[in-house]
Amino acid sequence: MPIEVKNLSFTYSAGTPFETSALKNISLEIKNGEFIGVMGHTGCGKSTLIRALAGLLRPSEGSIVVDGSDINGRRYDRSKLRRKLGVVFQYPECQLFETTVEKDVAFGLKHSGLNKDEVTERVRWALEICGFDFEKIAKASPMGLSGGEKRRVAIAGVLAVKPEYLILDEPIAGLDPLGREAFLELITGLNADGMTIIMVSHNADCIGEYARRVLLLNGGELVGDGSPQELFSDVERMRSLHLGVSRSREIAWLLKKGGMDIPQDICSYDRLLPAVLAHLRGGDEHD
Amino acid sequence: MSMTERMTGQFIPGASLLHSLDARAKLFGFILLTAAVILADTVAGYALIIALMLLLTAVSKLPVSTVVGSVRRMFWFFVIIFIMNCLFYSAEDPIWSWWIISLSKAGAVQGFNVMFRILIILVLSNIFTLVTPPLEITSAIQSMLKPLKLLRLPADDIAMIISVAIQFIPTLLQEADTIKMAQIARGARFESRKLHERAAAMLPLIVPMFLSAFKRADELATAMEARGYRGAKHRSGKKAAPMPAGSYASILFCAAVCAAEIII
Numbered sequence: 001m002p003i004e005v006k007n008l009s010f011t012y013s014a015g016t017p018f019e020t021s022a023l024k025n026i027s028l029e030i031k032n033g034e035f036i037g038v039m040g041h042t043g044c045g046k047s048t049l050i051r052a053l054a055g056l057l058r059p060s061e062g063s064i065v066v067d068g069s070d071i072n073g074r075r076y077d078r079s080k081l082r083r084k085l086g087v088v089f090q091y092p093e094c095q096l097f098e099t100t101v102e103k104d105v106a107f108g109l110k111h112s113g114l115n116k117d118e119v120t121e122r123v124r125w126a127l128e129i130c131g132f133d134f135e136k137i138a139k140a141s142p143m144g145l146s147g148g149e150k151r152r153v154a155i156a157g158v159l160a161v162k163p164e165y166l167i168l169d170e171p172i173a174g175l176d177p178l179g180r181e182a183f184l185e186l187i188t189g190l191n192a193d194g195m196t197i198i199m200v201s202h203n204a205d206c207i208g209e210y211a212r213r214v215l216l217l218n219g220g221e222l223v224g225d226g227s228p229q230e231l232f233s234d235v236e237r238m239r240s241l242h243l244g245v246s247r248s249r250e251i252a253w254l255l256k257k258g259g260m261d262i263p264q265d266i267c268s269y270d271r272l273l274p275a276v277l278a279h280l281r282g283g284d285e286h287d
Numbered sequence: 288m289s290m291t292e293r294m295t296g297q298f299i300p301g302a303s304l305l306h307s308l309d310a311r312a313k314l315f316g317f318i319l320l321t322a323a324v325i326l327a328d329t330v331a332g333y334a335l336i337i338a339l340m341l342l343l344t345a346v347s348k349l350p351v352s353t354v355v356g357s358v359r360r361m362f363w364f365f366v367i368i369f370i371m372n373c374l375f376y377s378a379e380d381p382i383w384s385w386w387i388i389s390l391s392k393a394g395a396v397q398g399f400n401v402m403f404r405i406l407i408i409l410v411l412s413n414i415f416t417l418v419t420p421p422l423e424i425t426s427a428i429q430s431m432l433k434p435l436k437l438l439r440l441p442a443d444d445i446a447m448i449i450s451v452a453i454q455f456i457p458t459l460l461q462e463a464d465t466i467k468m469a470q471i472a473r474g475a476r477f478e479s480r481k482l483h484e485r486a487a488a489m490l491p492l493i494v495p496m497f498l499s500a501f502k503r504a505d506e507l508a509t510a511m512e513a514r515g516y517r518g519a520k521h522r523s524g525k526k527a528a529p530m531p532a533g534s535y536a537s538i539l540f541c542a543a544v545c546a547a548e549i550i551i
């Protein structure tokens with residue numbers, strides 16, 4: 001069942017001189033199994049939207065309905081939402097606090113009703129898909145790990161709950177290129193297994209390559225909702241929103257401007273390469 | 288503080304008389320008025336204090352709701368202070384007493400006095416920080432601490448420590464809020480009604496907060512050293528400007544209020 005957001009508005013510090021309207025009249029629907037990228041200039045309300053979806057902020061106006069029930073309804077059981085919807089915040093490595101990695105990853109399972117063995121099994125699964133050797137890492141202290149490892153442990157802690165929806169706020173910021181790729185492969189794999197992904201990122205490449213739907217925010221408003229192909233096709237509009245497009249898209253755009261006949265719905269590397277190759281080969285044959 | 292509210296008492300830019308006063312004068316005046324509030328113990332004294340608060344609020348041109356914002360949220364704190372004072376005041380002629388608890392008129396008066404003073408001092412400090420930018424507060428503290436140098440105490444370093452602490456408070460509060468949200472999303476139950484669950488739930492908040500505070504302190508120290516900080520006395524501090532006459536007048540005014548409270 002989907003997430004339905006209807007006329008959502010949110011204002012920080014309402015009624016004070018610091019009043020900031022962070023979300024304005026946002027409506028959208030998220031279906032199961034989607035891979036959604038959220039883009040927008042700094043301060044446009046991406047994190048606020050995520051907090052609202054996770055039920056951490058009460059909307060000033062509008063409603064958020066998850067699987068048929070309003071998450072801000074009076075009778076709604078929030079712990080149900082916590083099990084259904086996992087959130088990886090910006091710099092999640094800051095939330096580690098337990099003495100061992102195993103305990104930290106198991107934290108979210110405390111109220112899940114699983115027995116001890118089941119919990120251990122879940123923790124093993126989560127750590128292994130995040131690229132760890134369970135036996136080696138389980139008893140280590142999270143504080144002694146490197147930044148990248150800490151982040152993967154934190155993500156394992158969210159995945160251990162096996163959420164149906166996974167929301168990520170800038171998950172790849174600060175990762176090295178290899179870590180970034182491994183991480184995106186992991187997310188894609190989870191998505192292929194049916195998990196709905198909502199990922200905020202400044203990185204147009206990662207959105208262009210992996211997301212199948214993009215939400216564009218600007219000044220708290222939803223100004224774009226569609227496939228990367230659709231939204232990235234207008235490079236100038238993206239720039240006017242202080243956003244870039246994926247490099248593959250930019251290359252296709254520049255080649256076209258330079259007189260090369262390249263399809264303009266290319267956003268990802270794996271489509272750009274054959275297209276350019278075909279064009280070059282085609283050019284050769286004509287000569 | 289929660290994510291949806293700014294820290295109360297955070298500076299709000301403005302063009303009122305209070306905003307334009309020298310920060311040193313405001314700090315000094317704040318201390319004098321706090322003394323006045325503590326000295327007040329008659330109905331006339333209280334009336335003067337209340338009139339003064341109204342005057343300050345009017346002159347500051349701030350919305351009343353902002354000035355009393357934090358106080359309203361501490362309602363239960365005041366109720367508890369009042370009750371505690373009422374019950375544990377050992378008067379000669381209790382109306383009713385049992386074991387160490389006794390109820391008397393004097394106790395109720397005492398409870399009211401304590402509550403009233405804390406409340407007014409809170410509002411006063413709120414007004415002070417609302418009309419004074421944090422950096423100016425710091426340099427005002429710095430000049431107030433100058434006499435400590437005569438006692439060979441490291442006044443500049445103390446002022447530096449206070450200023451760093453003041454500047455980090457909003458950051459740390461914001462961070463506490465972010466971490467709290469992250470842990471709630473992971474299933475932490477801060478809002479649980481069971482006391483033992485709530486106590487245990489503080490751990491996921493406190494541990495990361497300490498870690499990050501230490502990390503920040505460490506980073507700041509490294510950055511300061513890297514940029515050549517070797518104790519405040521090596522700094523070429525800029526000469527403090529003399530205070531304008533209006534500021535002296537405001538200090539005089541506060542001193543007058545203080546004197547009036549001693550007399551009545």
Ligand SMILES: Nc1ncnc2c1ncn2[C@@H]1O[C@H](COP(=O)(O)OP(=O)(O)OP(=O)(O)O)[C@@H](O)[C@H]1O
Binds near residue numbers: 021046049
């Ligand atoms: N706790 C808060 N109190 C008041 N205003 C806030 C608070 N948090 C965010 N804002 C404001 O709300 C707006 C949206 O902030 P938000 O954090 O959602 O932006 P963002 O899109 O996530 O930005 P970034 O890309 O920098 O993470 C900004 O104008 C910000 O200043």
Ligand SMILES: [Mg+2]
Binds near residue numbers: 048
């Ligand atoms: Mg953000």
